[in-house]
Amino acid sequence: MSSVVELYEALANAPDDRARARVIAEAFERLEERYPHLPDLATQQHLRETELRLQREIEQVRANLTLQIEQLRGEVSTAIEQLRGDVKTEIEQFRGEVKTQIEQLRGEVKAEIEQLRGDVKADIEQLRGEVKTDIERSRNSLLAWLIPLMFAQVGAIAALVKLL
Numbered sequence: 001m002s003s004v005v006e007l008y009e010a011l012a013n014a015p016d017d018r019a020r021a022r023v024i025a026e027a028f029e030r031l032e033e034r035y036p037h038l039p040d041l042a043t044q045q046h047l048r049e050t051e052l053r054l055q056r057e058i059e060q061v062r063a064n065l066t067l068q069i070e071q072l073r074g075e076v077s078t079a080i081e082q083l084r085g086d087v088k089t090e091i092e093q094f095r096g097e098v099k100t101q102i103e104q105l106r107g108e109v110k111a112e113i114e115q116l117r118g119d120v121k122a123d124i125e126q127l128r129g130e131v132k133t134d135i136e137r138s139r140n141s142l143l144a145w146l147i148p149l150m151f152a153q154v155g156a157i158a159a160l161v162k163l164l
Contacts, residue, residue, distance in 0.1 A: 007023070007027050010023045011023055011024070
């Protein structure tokens with residue numbers, strides 16, 4: 001029986017109900033042999049139910065993902081704020097260290113300047129002393145020449161006055 005017409009003729013020609021039932025059973029058996037996956041076929045109702053289940057699951061997954069995304073945003077915001085605080089703390093520490101080093105350098109520079117001032121003052125005083133000594137020597141040297149020249153001049157004028 002390969003067609004529906006043949007099934008109809010076999011049912012019409014069957015002498016009793018038992019024979020008809022046998023023809024129907026054989027038709028189902030051939031149908032199952034020809035389409036072994038027939039029990040696994042889904043109907044439109046099955047597909048609609050599966051579609052609704054999948055849509056519900058998709059919505060649940062979407063809601064879970066949204067919730068997880070919000071949680072991650074919160075965690076990331078918290079982590080960012082914590083990092084900002086840590087960075088600010090590190091910057092303040094660094095500023096404090098830099099200020100301390102600057103103050104230390106200022107102190108060292110002031111000490112160096114004071115030392116240089118002292119050295120310069122000592123050098124100036126030494127030079128002043130040397131200049132005074134040189135001036136005294138020059139004055140003494142000039143006086144050593146000037147006094148005899150003055151006596152010689154006075155003598156020369158006296159000799160000129162005697163001659164005249």
